[in-house]
């Protein structure tokens with residue numbers, strides 16, 4: 001890279017931190033800074049976000065920076081107006097109008113979308129999604145969400161809510177989901193759901209090898225997958241329902257959307273053994289025609305440390321391309 005090569009500024013706002021970075025057209029993060037985020041009140045949140053942007057931008061003069069800044073944030077985003085509408089995780093938090101607040105101040109266009117739509121665009125421009133015009137990016141972390149790329153375009157839906165697959169109906173009378181219903185895929189198949197189930201079902205399996213980890217509050221989904229492989233009864237029950245619920249969700253998506261590939265990302269999807277079993281379920285149960293058109297179910301190659309920033313920069317490129 002030459003010093004004068006253009007970079008795009010991406011901002012990745014998560015529940016625990018804000019990352020701001022400069023990304024080249026080749027998808028290389030050449031500079032980044034991490035800031036703490038304070039979610040205690042709306043005013044504090046607002047200033048923790050805007051102060052970090054101020055700090056990062058102060059270090060940019062003289063750089064060849066492209067004219068749109070991309071912002072990826074968790075929760076619901078009004079894409080058209082560049083406004084963050086909040087998140088189920090932060091009830092009562094009111095809207096932050098990123099475009100209105102930042103556009104004039106910095107003289108840049110501002111593109112805002114949710115973090116999973118942003119990661120999907122990163123797949124489309126820089127990851128395995130480059131090979132496909134129709135694919136799904138599925139992120140399994142604390143919750144579950146997806147990005148749908150159909151005919152080369154990210155599908156946003158009527159109010160930019162397309163891809164919230166965590167709330168697909170997978171069975172009756174399960175534990176309540178954050179959305180208030182009690183039949184959601186997320187309850188059985190997200191990282192948060194797996195851990196909650198391990199804790200609440202432990203009393204029926206006091207001899208589980210997971211007991212010390214659950215009791216100390218340090219259990220993670222990989223421990224549950226590993227324990228299932230070792231034959232632990234509690235882990236096997238959680239794992240079986242994980243494959244079943246995630247599998248139902250993916251089968252329905254394949255039948256509806258006819259993708260060429262499903263690219264999986266997020267903290268829970270680091271286990272090749274589980275991916276193999278999940279793929280088996282999908283290929284076996286999806287309808288014949290879309291199943292044979294599905295070329296792969298695969299893990300993303302974009303690292304979890306950079307995908308948020310890459311996605312934010314890709315949002316900016318996508319926004320410029322759409323105007």
Ligand SMILES: [Zn+2]
Pocket residue numbers: 166167177178179180181184186
């Ligand atoms: Zn739900």
